[in-house]
Amino acid sequence: MAMRALPGSGLGAVCCQSKRSSSSVTRTQYGVHGSRALSNSLKIPVVAAASKLSFNPFFAGEALAVRKTVPVFRRGPKTITAQAASSSDAGEGTGDVEIPKPAMGRVKIGVYFATWWALNVVFNIYNKKVLNAYPFPWLTSTLSLLAGSSIMLISWALRIVPAPDVDADFWKGLAPVALAHTIGHVAATVSMSKVAVSFTHIIKSAEPAFSVIIQTLLGEKFAMPVYLSLLPIIGGCGLAAATELNFNMTGFVGAMVSNIAFVFRNIFSKKGMTTGKSVGGMNYYACLSMLSLLFLTPFAFAVEGPSQWVAGWEVAKQNVGPQIFWWVVAQSVFYHLYNQVSYMSLNEISPLTFSIGNTMKRVTVIVSSIIIFHTQVRPINAVGAAIAIIGTFLYSQAKQ
Numbered sequence: 013m014a015m016r017a018l019p020g021s022g023l024g025a026v027c028c029q030s031k032r033s034s035s036s037v038t039r040t041q042y043g044v045h046g047s048r049a050l051s052n053s054l055k056i057p058v059v060a061a062a063s064k065l066s067f068n069p070f071f072a073g074e075a076l077a078v079r080k081t082v083p084v085f086r087r088g089p090k091t092i093t094a095q096a097a098s099s100s101d102a103g104e105g106t107g108d109v110e111i112p113k114p115a116m117g118r119v120k121i122g123v124y125f126a127t128w129w130a131l132n133v134v135f136n137i138y139n140k141k142v143l144n145a146y147p148f149p150w151l152t153s154t155l156s157l158l159a160g161s162s163i164m165l166i167s168w169a170l171r172i173v174p175a176p177d178v179d180a181d182f183w184k185g186l187a188p189v190a191l192a193h194t195i196g197h198v199a200a201t202v203s204m205s206k207v208a209v210s211f212t213h214i215i216k217s218a219e220p221a222f223s224v225i226i227q228t229l230l231g232e233k234f235a236m237p238v239y240l241s242l243l244p245i246i247g248g249c250g251l252a253a254a255t256e257l258n259f260n261m262t263g264f265v266g267a268m269v270s271n272i273a274f275v276f277r278n279i280f281s282k283k284g285m286t287t288g289k290s291v292g293g294m295n296y297y298a299c300l301s302m303l304s305l306l307f308l309t310p311f312a313f314a315v316e317g318p319s320q321w322v323a324g325w326e327v328a329k330q331n332v333g334p335q336i337f338w339w340v341v342a343q344s345v346f347y348h349l350y351n352q353v354s355y356m357s358l359n360e361i362s363p364l365t366f367s368i369g370n371t372m373k374r375v376t377v378i379v380s381s382i383i384i385f386h387t388q389v390r391p392i393n394a395v396g397a398a399i400a401i402i403g404t405f406l407y408s409q410a411k412q
Contacts, residue, residue: 034311037337038194046148059351065201093318095114096230101223102227104247111251113387116329124353125369127353127372128350128353128354128369128373129372129376129377131346131349131350132350132354132373132376132377133376133380133381134342134346134350135343135346135347135349135350135378136204136209136213136377136381137209137380137381137384138339138342138343138346139152139201139204139209139343140204140209140381140385141339141343141346142339142340142343143201143204143205145328145331145332145336145339146324146325146328146336146340147199147203147324148316148321148324149198149204149205150198150201150308150311150312150315150316151201151312151314151316151321151344152201152205153197153198153201153308154305154308154309154312155340155343155344156179156197156201156303156343156344156347156348157302158196158305158344159306159341159344159345159347159348160296160298160301160344160347160348160351161301161305163286163345163348164294164298164301164302165296173295174295175295176291176295176296176298176299177289178299179322182291182299183299183303185305186252186299186300187279187303189277189281189296190300190303190304190307191301191307192273192274192280193273193277193278193304194304194308194356195273196269196270196272196273196277196306197273197304198268198308198310198311199266199269199270200212200216200258200266200267200270201272201386202217202262202263202266203262203263203264203265203267203270204266205263205267206260206262206263206266207256207258207259207260207263207267208256208258208381208382208385208387209377209378209385209387210377210378210379210381210382210387210389211252211253211258211259211263211264211265211267212266213254213374213377213378214248214249214252214253214378214396214397214400214401215253215264215267215268215271215379216267216270216373216374217245217247217248217249217273217401217403217404218242218246218249218268218271218277218400219271219274219275220242220245220403220408220411221242221245221246221249221407222275222354222408223271223275223278224238224242224273224357225242226241226272226275226276226279227275227279229256230279235410236295237410238407238410238411240408240410241403241406241409241410242403242407243403244399244400244402244403244406245400245404245407246403246405247396247399247403248396248397248398248399248400248401248402248403249396250396250403251392251393251395251396252362252393252396252397252400253396254394254396255390255392255393256355256393257388257389257390258388259289280378283360294352297351297352297353301348368408370407370408371401371404371405374380374404375400378401379399383390
C-alpha cells in the first residue's frame with residue numbers, strides 16, 4: 013500500500029492506494045507525490061514535493077463516481093478512520109481519503125456550498141430572464157463560454173492564476189470532451205428557452221440513469237443497488253413530464269440531449285486523462301471553455317446569425333429596456349462563477365458530500381425558480397419531481 017499527500021489539503025488529507033485498488037483513476041488524476049509518517053501521538057507530518065495537480069472535474073459529483081474503500085489506520089489502542097475525499101473543480105468521484113475537518117473547515121465548506129448554490133440560482137434566473145426577452149439560446153450559450161474564457165485569460169495575463177503548461181496531446185485529448193460539453197451546454201440552454209427552469213432541472217436530474225445505461229451498454233458493470241436507484245429517477249421524471257402544464261417537446265428533447273452529451277463528456281474525459289500534460293481543475297475548465305467556444309461559435313452564426321440577433325435585440329430593448337444588456341452580462345458571468353466555486357469546493361469535500369450538495373443545489377434551483385417565475389405546478393407534478401430528486405440522492409449513495 014502506498015500513501016501520499018493530496019494537493020491543496022495541507023495536513024488534513026491522506027491518500028491510500030494499493031496496487032490492486034480501484035482508485036487507478038485517481039492515480040492518473042493527481043500528479044502529486046509525498047511521504048507521510050504516523051507517530052504515536054497521531055500527528056501526521058506531510059512532506060509534499062512540488063508537482064502539478066492533474067485533475068479532471070467531471071469525476072467529482074453525480075455522474076461518475078468510482079467505488080471507494082474506507083481504509084482504517086491503527087496504532088496501538090487508537091484508531092484513525094480516513095474518509096473518501098476528492099479535489100478541485102464539472103460534471104466525478106475519486107478514491108482518495110480525507111481526515112475529518114475541524115470546525116472552521118466545516119464552516120468553510122458551508123460557505124462554499126452556500127455561495128455555489130446562490131450563484132447557480134442567480135445564473136438560472138438571469139439566464140431565463142434573458143431567454144424570455146431575447147430567445148436566442150445559441151448566442152446566449154456562446155456568450156457564457158466567452159465570458160468564462162475572457163475571465164481566465166485576464167487572470168492568466170495578470171498572474172492571478174498561473175497559466176497552464178499544456179501541449180498538443182493535451183488539446184487532442186480535450187477535444188472530444190469539449191465537443192460533448194458544447195452539445196450538452198447548448199442543448200440545456202435550448203431547453204431553458206422553451207420550458208420552465210424547474211422542468212429542465214427535473215429532466216436533467218435523470219442524468220445518472222443515462223450514465224448507467226450508456227456505460228452498461230459499453231460493458232461496465234454496476235452493483236444491483238445502483239440499478240434499483242434508477243427506478244425512482246426514471247419514474248419521477250416520467251411522471252413530471254407527463255403532468256407538466258407547459259410541456260414543450262423541443263424543451264424536453266433539449267434536456268434529454270444535454271443528459272446524454274454530458275454522460276459522453278464524462279466518458280471521453282476519463283479516456284483522455286492519460287494524454288498530454290497535467291492541468292489543475294480551474295485551468296482544465298478554462299481550457300475546456302475556450303475549446304468549446306471555438307466549436308460553438310460557427311454553429312451559433314449558422315443556426316441564428318447576426319441579422320436575427322440584431323433584430324431580436326431591438327425588440328428586447330423595446331420590451332424590457334436597456335437592462336437587457338446587464339441581464340446578458342450577469343447570466344454570462346454567473347455561469348462561469350458558479351462552476352468555478354463548485355470546483356473550489358471540491359478541494360475541501362468528498363465526492364459523496366459533493367453529490368449530496370449537487371442534489372440539494374438542484375432542489376434549490378427548482379424551488380427558487382418556481383417562486384420567482386410564479387410557475388404553476390400541479391401536486392402530481394411536484395410528486396414526480398420529488399421522486400426523481402430522491403432517486404438521484406439514492407443513486408449517489410449507491411455509487412459510493
